[in-house]
């Protein structure tokens with residue numbers, strides 16, 4: 530049996546989604562820009578999907594632009610804000626954003642833009658005073674994620690978007706991890722742009738959305754034909770768009786009930802691991818985070834070693850962000866939270882999803898404590914073993 534506890538990395542495509550996509554991979558292959566029947570039908574399918582996405586978000590259909598992924602949506606939002614307001618040359622963001630935002634900001638910094646990276650506290654919460662101090666009339670865009678992919682910690686985008694509106698700055702949120710997991714209603718919130726990604730909510734990989742509120746100045750990242758109302762050129766990925774529409778409809782149905790189910794399973798997993806393993810801590814504000822995510826650190830051992838043993842036991846997890854695995858050193862998110870040196874490398878992200886069962890949680894509870902105990906027996910870093918810790922305390 531496999532326990533898949535890495536739903537923040539990606540999710541399984543829902544059977545209903547795969548079924549809805551099928552016709553558009555076979556007989557319904559028309560180009561949505563074509564005038565004849567199969568073209569018209571593809572166009573109508575996209576319109577239906579747009580309505581399904583808009584309904585989940587509380588948006589108008591003309592505010593939904595399909596993109597190729599969450600990364601593209603983030604890049605498009607930031608690039609557009611800079612291009613449409615050339616007199617404003619500052620980006621305000623956080624130290625814990627996904628690389629889709631952070632690396633964009635780093636790329637444009639040497640080109641005459643200034644970037645403010647807002648700090649978080651040891652529970653991963655944003656310093657709201659620093660945000661207030663940073664946003665001024667030179668700010669083109671404030672980009673703050675809704676939920677952190679590594680810890681699940683939620684940022685108060687309602688409050689932040691209101692502040693940005695008062696200061697005249699465009700507000701973008703990367704909601705890739707929150708959409709489909711917790712309710713959102715953009716009708717009552719002055720968010721100007723929002724990114725989401727299909728593969729985090731049981732649609733395929735390679736499809737995303739950028740929400741652009743009516744009236745927000747916009748320049749497209751990808752130029753060419755007039756698809757997506759001129760917001761994004763390129764022949765539409767019809768099958769994946771249809772799949773994403775279905776995924777949004779599925780997510781909307783029973784969202785509250787599913788959130789509560791996930792939170793209960795996650796809490797059982799977390800509490801079970803804390804009581805079975807000494808020297809363990811939860812990273813992130815436990816009172817304000819996604820219902821499906823726990824980021825847990827086992828002191829004095831390496832997360833990568835835990836992952837390898839978990840893999841051998843059929844458990845899929847992550848020791849940080851899947852998107853940054855392969856990069857050196859501990860996660861930038863945990864470093865920003867100043868997780869103590871003896872804990873920062875032993876972190877494990879366990880993220881649940883719609884298909885997570887109690888059996889999978891039981892399997893993890895049966896296996897993880899033994900792995901932690903085995904690794905600790907070998908660990909030179911345990912207090913009293915002589916070796917100094919994993920280097921200096923995290924910056």
Ligand code: PLP
Pocket residue numbers: 537538597598599600601603627629674676677678703705706726727728735737852
């Ligand atoms: N933003 C966040 C918060 C994410 O977690 C991810 C993916 O892990 C992305 C953006 C990138 O989305 P995509 O994989 O669709 O490019």
